[in-house]
Amino acid sequence: MGILIYAESENGKFKKCALELASYGRAIANQLGVELIAASFNHSEYQTLGTYGVERVIQISDPKLEKFTAERYAANLASVVKENGVKLVLLSSSANAKYLAPLLAVSISAGYASNVVGLPESMDPLSIKRSCFTNKAFNTCVLDNELNIISLSNNSFGLKEEPKEIISETKSDVSSETNFVLEKVERASGQITIADAEIVVSGGRGLKGPENWHLIEDLASTLGAATACSKPVSDMGWRPHSEHVGQTGKPVASNLYIAIGVSGAIQHLAGINSSKVKLVINIDPEAPFFKAADYGVVGDAFEVVPELIEKLKAFKNS
Numbered sequence: 001m002g003i004l005i006y007a008e009s010e011n012g013k014f015k016k017c018a019l020e021l022a023s024y025g026r027a028i029a030n031q032l033g034v035e036l037i038a039a040s041f042n043h044s045e046y047q048t049l050g051t052y053g054v055e056r057v058i059q060i061s062d063p064k065l066e067k068f069t070a071e072r073y074a075a076n077l078a079s080v081v082k083e084n085g086v087k088l089v090l091l092s093s094s095a096n097a098k099y100l101a102p103l104l105a106v107s108i109s110a111g112y113a114s115n116v117v118g119l120p121e122s123m124d125p126l127s128i129k130r131s132c133f134t135n136k137a138f139n140t141c142v143l144d145n146e147l148n149i150i151s152l153s154n155n156s157f158g159l160k161e162e163p164k165e166i167i168s169e170t171k172s173d174v175s176s177e178t179n180f181v182l183e184k185v186e187r188a189s190g191q192i193t194i195a196d197a198e199i200v201v202s203g204g205r206g207l208k209g210p211e212n213w214h215l216i217e218d219l220a221s222t223l224g225a226a227t228a229c230s231k232p233v234s235d236m237g238w239r240p241h242s243e244h245v246g247q248t249g250k251p252v253a254s255n256l257y258i259a260i261g262v263s264g265a266i267q268h269l270a271g272i273n274s275s276k277v278k279l280v281i282n283i284d285p286e287a288p289f290f291k292a293a294d295y296g297v298v299g300d301a302f303e304v305v306p307e308l309i310e311k312l313k314a315f316k317n318s
């Protein structure tokens with residue numbers, strides 16, 4: 001029996017969620033005494049995966065696989081599963097992995113547990129803890145299939161180095177589907193994604209307009225953070241929709257979430273519940289966000305944020 005991770009990459013680098021999956025997979029492989037395999041698409045810098053415990057990487061290469069399409073990727077992963085006697089597949093909770101998981105589960109007749117937040121409590125049957133109701137509760141899911149898929153909640157396990165000698169194999173595309181990628185929106189290079197960020201700085205309607213977003217951007221670049229926003233902010237076109245977090249936007253599972261001029265509506269909180277530490281800056285001491293915050297600053301963002309940036313820069317230079 002082997003364990004397979006789907007190692008996602010972007011711009012020639014493995015994403016943080018791929019390294020977290022490798023760390024998680026290594027912990028399970030150690031318990032079971034089995035091989036940890038990774039599958040990656042059109043990627044050659046496989047050694048990084050070895051640092052986090054992967055022993056063998058199968059690189060599937062084809063120009064048609066350059067852009068993610070769920071059907072093609074699922075067909076190729078299914079083929080890797082069948083050829084390598086894999087009994088457990090580990091996926092991240094990225095948007096792409098969420099599209100992929102059900103397709104893969106159907107094609108390999110596997111059980112599927114999403115939003116997993118811990119190591120399996122038992123393997124036969126697979127019993128595992130999941131978060132539910134937008135991270136307000138947990139449940140234990142039991143899957144008695146022979147083959148299972150686990151989607152790990154991003155940032156719930158962390159990165160743990162355990163270097164292994166890694167070998168690489170190549171494999172060609174086995175998919176036959178015709179897929180159409182309508183549009184792929186490229187991000188500016190070097191920008192940190194919300195999914196991979198340790199720190200996220202988010203702005204709401206309290207920022208008054210897009211002309212003031214330099215406050216969010218300056219604070220984010222000082223901290224090496226990603227930028228995010230509330231739904232109305234992206235609806236009004238102040239920021240791109242890719243930055244909208246919440247129930248109808250992206251989930252955030254960062255170590256630190258800084259919300260500036262965001263009221264803390266339930267739909268916003270639904271997306272950021274898995275963030276570890278929440279810092280809120282709001283002029284209104286009654287803003288609901290303070291109830292969910294670990295640290296709160298009651299004050300005007302236009303005064304507090306520039307001062308915070310100045311102090312952080314001075315601290316970094318000291």
Ligand SMILES: Cc1cc2nc3c(=O)[nH]c(=O)nc-3n(C[C@H](O)[C@H](O)[C@H](O)COP(=O)(O)OP(=O)(O)OC[C@H]3O[C@@H](n4cnc5c(N)ncnc54)[C@H](O)[C@@H]3O)c2cc1C
Nearest residue numbers: 204205206230231246247248261262263267268283284301
């Ligand atoms: C079905 C549905 C789904 C939704 N999904 C989402 C979602 O995914 N994500 C999301 O964000 N919202 C979502 N919403 C909208 C949500 O209900 C709120 O309306 C929204 O989150 C409010 O955005 P906001 O906090 O930026 O704005 P506001 O509610 O207008 O809050 C602005 C805040 O800024 C503060 N403020 C004002 N001036 C300053 C200042 N100078 N300095 C500091 N603070 C200041 C105010 O005190 C206030 O708390 C959804 C709504 C519905 C009905």
